[in-house]
Amino acid sequence: MIEVAQLRKEYGDLVAVDDISFTAETGAIFGLLGPNGAGKTTTIGCISGLLEPTAGTVRVRGHDVVRESAQAKASLGVVPQEIALYGDLSAGENVRFWGQAYGLRGAKLRARITDVLEITGLLDRAGDRVDQFSGGMKRRLNFACGIIHEPQVLLLDEPTVGVDPQSRVRLLDLVREQANQGVCVLYTTHYMEEAQSICDRLAIIDHGHVIAQGSxxxxxxxxxxxxxxxxxxxxxxxxxxxAFGHDADVEIVTVDDAQATLSVRKASSKLPTLLAALTGAGSEVRDITVSQPSLESLFIKLTGKELRE
Ligand SMILES: Nc1ncnc2c1ncn2[C@@H]1O[C@H](COP(=O)(O)OP(=O)(O)OP(=O)(O)O)[C@@H](O)[C@H]1O
Ligand SMILES: [Mg+2]
Structure with a gap:
């Protein structure tokens, strides 16, 4: 279990994480969803002990990551956003390196190397040098290295970036399996569909703040x-x-010369009247799209901007 309380991280004058609190439970996937620069990697860094928080506390399975860092780190597995692999070593040697770094030896180490290469679909490439791997293969190997020691708490920082759709489904299944086996998974992503499909609970963050949180x-x-x-x-x-100031069913989220975003109650049944009202207000409508309530529409409603920009 991970408990983050009033976490703050400053880099000089820049506040990258500002008063973030959440709890990620055992056997579940907790998502941190946010755009580039939101503070996801910084939060992960504070949990893994790579970065020292400016203020606030982080506990991993009850251990404070600053004061009891060895105990906190003992149960952690990290899959970093920046791929951490040795290009001149083979896939098998990379996994072996991380296994040994986490204290695995002998038959147990050999069995785990085979296991993680197999589940990530890389067993037949075990002997090949990693600098000849594709980006997606490196991502899968990066994941294999993070779970080699069967961590009870797993931090995944955008693990599917650059992975093809098939491998992505497979990776997401592996992540789900980890949670089903009782692992506490923290999953960061800027893909709202991914967060929507895989996370049990999540926090949406923007500019270092949690703007919404829950199941x-x-x-x-x-x-x-x-x-x-x-x-x-x-x-x-x-x-x-x-035109819409007194209409309880329509809320203007953003508007500029060329684009308007509205939050509308039961939009599909109101489109004709909506179009008439828009034209009546001097607008020229060239294109219109209606999206059902989703994490993305919530993000746009809360921040007035698109998640992917
Ligand atoms: N080492 C650093 N020194 C100074 N500023 C940093 C450093 N690392 C990150 N930042 C800044 O902190 C903010 C948060 O960055 P962070 O990497 O945590 O975002 P992120 O949500 O992981 O983004 P991305 O989706 O692009 O990975 C950004 O404004 C970034 O420029
Ligand atoms: Mg990041």
Whole structure:
């Protein structure tokens, strides 16, 4: 179990993580979802002991990561965002290196090397040099190195970036399996579909702050019955505010000259009236998309910006 309380991390004048608190439970996947620069890797660094928090506390299975760092680290496995592999060694040698670093020896080490290469689909490439691997293969090997010692707490920092769709499904299955075996998994991603499909609970972070937190159902409930309607064309901002200012079913999330984003109750049944109101407010509508409540629409509603930018 991981307990993060009022965590803050500054780099000089920059506050990368500002008052983040959450608890990740045993046997479940806790997601940290946020755009580039949100503070995900910094948070992972503070949990793994790589970075010292400026303020706040982090406990791993009850051990404070600063004061009892050896005990806290003993149960941790980390799969870093920056791939940490030796290019001039083979896949097998890389996994062996990490296994030995975590104290595995002899028959146990050999058995685990075979196991992790097999489950990541790399057993037939065990003897090949890693600098001849594709990006996706390196990602899978990076994952194998992180779980070689069967950690009880697993930190995964964007483990599927650059992985093809098939291997991604396989990697996500492996992550789910880890949780099913009782591992506490912390999973960072900027892919909202991934967070939506794999995480039991999650925190959405932006600029170092948690902006929403809970189970998927709780977060979706925050969107309520509202769909997100994105319209492109040309808009008169003040006219739009005047047109929808008193309409309880429509909330303007963002609007500029060329783009308007609205949060609309039961949008699909309201499209004709919505279009009429937009045109009546001096808008020209060129394209319109309606999205069901999702993590992405919640993020847009809370921050006024797209998650992927
Ligand atoms: N070593 C460092 N020195 C100074 N600033 C840093 C350092 N590492 C990260 N930052 C800054 O801290 C903020 C958070 O960075 P972080 O790497 O934690 O974000 P992230 O959510 O992991 O982003 P990404 O999705 O791009 O990996 C960013 O503004 C980044 O520029
Ligand atoms: Mg990162």
């Amino acid at each position: 998927l159902a709780e977060l979706q409930a925050q969107m309520g019955e509202r769909d997100l309607v994105r319209v492109s064309g040309s808009f008169d901002e003040s006219e739009l505010h005047r």
